[in-house]
Amino acid sequence: MALVVQKYGGTSMGSIDRIRNVAKRVAKTYDAGNDMVVVVSAMSGETNKLVALANDICEFPDNREYDVLVASGEQVSIALLSICLKSMGYKAKSYHGWQVPVITDSAFSKARIEEIPDTNMRADLKDGTIVVVAGFQGIDRAGNVTTLGRGGSDTSAVALAAALKADVCEIFTDVDGVYTTDPNICTDARKVDKVSYDEMLELASLGAKVLQIRSVEFAKKYNVDVHVRSSFNDNQGTMVTKEDKEMEAVLVSGIAYDKNETKIAVMNVPDKPGIAAKILSPLSDANISVDMIVQNVSESGHTDFTFTVTKADFKKALAITKETAKEIAAKDVVTDENISKISIVGVGMRSHAGVATKMFQTLAKEGINIQMISTSEIKVSVVIDAKYTELAVRVLHDAFGMSGKDVKGE
């Protein structure tokens, strides 16, 4: 007998029929003799509807109340799934975040889980009850409802699995697992059987969007095996787990792209110490995350300073940067909203030289100009003209020999 944590996303919970399917799947695992904790998201579309209501009232809804609002979607889901399981004759009980309790800090809309006492859940599990928990939500130490940010249900599931020392955490979603790249771009993209936490972190943050980044950090920290799989079939998905020898043999395990960034370049900046901080501090003060940063070699005491921000932050970032540019006597601020970031990720890079070179050569052969480069131990990212995105992904996927027969839909 094992303790299994399963998480079903909004698409899997998207209608009464789909909830019935989820209940059947849960029941099957339970009938096989497992203790079950099920984490669910709001029915697809519901959270967006709630957000739209808040935005109808004002541009910047109060943070605390925003969380109260959006947490209601998961409440509907836990109730409906529990009703369904009970109507099938199973013992089931719904838990709000505060009933578990999932204790978080007080950073509304992006709260971090601090502690999950397991006493309440243990009592129900011992009793043979299927525990149905609202994902995405928690409670801070002052008794306020908090939420974990978009995709937070993944983190809820992994955190619960860690707290309960579950044997496995299964994340059911609308895709079969993690692919070598977007199958919509590369028809021969291959499902990856196993991926390390670090690779998943790079892939997730780069736009693979299968798991919330924070859930992977959590899984890595507490060593939780996370099985990402489809709720619409019984196929094995992708196991996100700790690095092993086998993974190191693979040079590149995934290619990600992100069209959601924009480039801002401050031209002809006097090259003095502290210039980077001067440009970037006002942005972080405004809570804008800067992704890639490049500073050119100084020429005659002047340099160009280029960085990328998300499209959502672009307007605000540009206004702030223009202000700064004036203060530091820069010549100009130049922008490009038509860029794309392409990244290759793989733990194999640690032990293999020449991966970056191969990437650059492959792109050059197609006449694709590289505008910015950024590297880490297990990834290389480049910024290119957005119109070459698909071409770049395809040629890289081919160059690194990632195609395979385990294609989506099989």
Place this chain on the structure above:
Amino acid sequence: MALVVQKYGGTSMGSIDRIRNVAKRVAKTYDAGNDMVVVVSAMSGETNKLVALANDICEFPDNREYDVLVASGEQVSIALLSICLKSMGYKAKSYHGWQVPVITDSAFSKARIEEIPDTNMRADLKDGTIVVVAGFQGIDRAGNVTTLGRGGSDTSAVALAAALKADVCEIFTDVDGVYTTDPNICTDARKVDKVSYDEMLELASLGAKVLQIRSVEFAKKYNVDVHVRSSFNDNQGTMVTKEDKEMEAVLVSGIAYDKNETKIAVMNVPDKPGIAAKILSPLSDANISVDMIVQNVSESGHTDFTFTVTKADFKKALAITKETAKEIAAKDVVTDENISKISIVGVGMRSHAGVATKMFQTLAKEGINIQMISTSEIKVSVVIDAKYTELAVRVLHDAFGMSGKDVKGE
């Protein structure tokens, strides 16, 4: 400076524009120097939508989970109203039932409020914060979410007013107050300025539907003045308060009708002691409320036993009664689903004879046959053929001189 509890129903909260109006109204009362607790219902239609989801899954959804489901509607409302108030520059804070806490028993879907500690709310009120509470919901002592039944937000408001010893409890709704009868039937129905708790109890339970019965019981028990008024204008509404001399001068203060009942008659029952209990106990065991009960005078050791139940309970009640009829060797079970109950209510009846007689004469004059009669200290109810409902209400309204100029819409 006073402490004011205001309650806004689903229609008043029915859209973002209406929520804005509610916020303006709340702000106005707050700006006049009052401490404010605002109780809100789910946006109109929302609760029905949630109930429909549950019923899509199964006929009898689990009680505990049903409450978790339907309580989510109020959560949306408190968040939206608080967001709105804060965007207007007011201090506001939403409270779920469990955050107040509104402690109830564990009778899911019809929980009774047991206790409302006021410490949390007092702290916020002292701070000048507008306290926004989810109506309809509470928490039992085991930490489960409970709901108070349809219209339960009224009870929440009155109970909060009692717990906080508020100066007044204003129930904002989509009508101007309590009318002498349904203005849709009697165009000259008059708004009543003041009505006693007992009259209101009779009127509410008879279908006036302005206030949940239990809220009036609560108001009576704790002596809370309840001002029922429209959220769409500034008119004075109806004050529900303790009985006074002025009220006694009025013979009949309201006429109610109820088309939601059905009649079941057990014919030719052996007239032995305990027969009534034998017929009624299986019904109460099945949680079916019986309203009017009439037992005819015995003829040759046999009698007819007639009672009414709501349309919703009719099928179940009939099946049970047929079973009982067999056991007690009754001759037959006869039913009538086309009935209507007409009631006249007024504390003045206590000190005036002949009110019932006048009612019967008035109906007789129109050729309306009375099928059942039931009386209490302050009301007389009769069951008639449903097709005469409107006629009966109009002639009685006229006969008791209840018409006036303070007509709805003025």
